[in-house]
Amino acid sequence: MKSLYAFILPFCLMISNAEAQNQRKDNFQASGIVKTATSSSSTSGELRETVCDTVRFPMPGEITYYFLMAPQVGYVTGNNSFKDKAKAEYYSTFETGSSITGIIAEFAIARSNSNPNITFGIWDNTGTNGKPGALVASATKPLASIVTDAQNEQLTTVTFSEPWPVTGPYYVGVVLPTTLGDTVALWCRKHVAGYNGTAWDQWEDGVWYAFSDPENWGTDMLTSMLIHPIVCKTIGINELADPETSISPNPANGVVNIRTWKSETMISLDVYSVKGAKVYSRSYPGSVTNYNIDLGNLPKGVYFIRLSDGKRQHSQKLMLN
Secondary structure (H helix, E strand, O other): OOOOOOOOOHHHHHOOHHHHHHHHHOOEEEOOOOOOOOOOOEEEOHHHOEEEEEOOOOOOOOEEOEEEOOOOOEEOOEOEOOOOOEEEEEEOOOOOOEEEEEEEEOEEEEEOOOOOEEEEEEEEOOOHHHOOOOEEEEEEEEHHHHHHHHHOOOOEEEEEEEEEEOOOOEEEEEEOOOOOOOEEEEOEEOOOOOOOOOEEEEOOOOOEEEOOOOOOOOOOOOOOEOEEEEEEEEOOOOOOOOOOOEEEOOOEOOEEEEEOOOOOOOEEEEEEEOOOOEEEEEEEOOOOOEEEEEOOOOOOEEEEEEEEOOOOEEEEEEEEO
């Protein structure tokens, strides 16, 4: 259990663990502020080659946040006088072949004194009895930027340098700042009896507890916080072959010859990476049916070429050696 005061008299340290914990779980209340609904957000790669979406977003139910009452200070879902180290959400379901590319979070409170970089992360569930284990992916964002997001009621988004492949249940969370005056707290779903809350926090001693654990916030904090993974899955492209179109050579070393149908309108040519990013784009008059493009500046690998005039379309995989 946590020690509540550094200046408390020695004889007071004899207080029982149960009494000390009661001061934690019975010493908070709702802010009384209800968050306005956030519109849903998702992204899809062109050609539906890579599809991304945010999990459990927007959060259903009434959204608020909780603060600690005197003599404690701070927030249940953020920095507080118990010196909690991190807050995280448990995600038990996952889809084979998916990966997490980033995190979005909604902060109710954000204040900056020293403007540290705030770490957002993914923890696997290799801890004791499925608790958060290793930090397997992370990204940072300056606290000052998070403050601006909170003041403008905007989402805070971070992107991982490399997608993390999902292979099992995981935790998505934020490491709390430690300098006095640097503070963050997440919005959360209002406590409702019977709700299967998924929120966790890491105590000062490094041990993780579920909010619903009687040793933590008791039975009156069945909630989930507004921090969500951005999950992407590659689903492949259906190649659409136009009989008058050819792309050669394939594989190619850089220069590719394109032969297309004749059109009364402009024909767009777009090249996509296997991650769904558009890496090359041109448009040609429909009267031009034979031309070359130079893709020699692109890394070797698999790409997809799409040609379209709004009525006809050709989609084809291209290998660059």
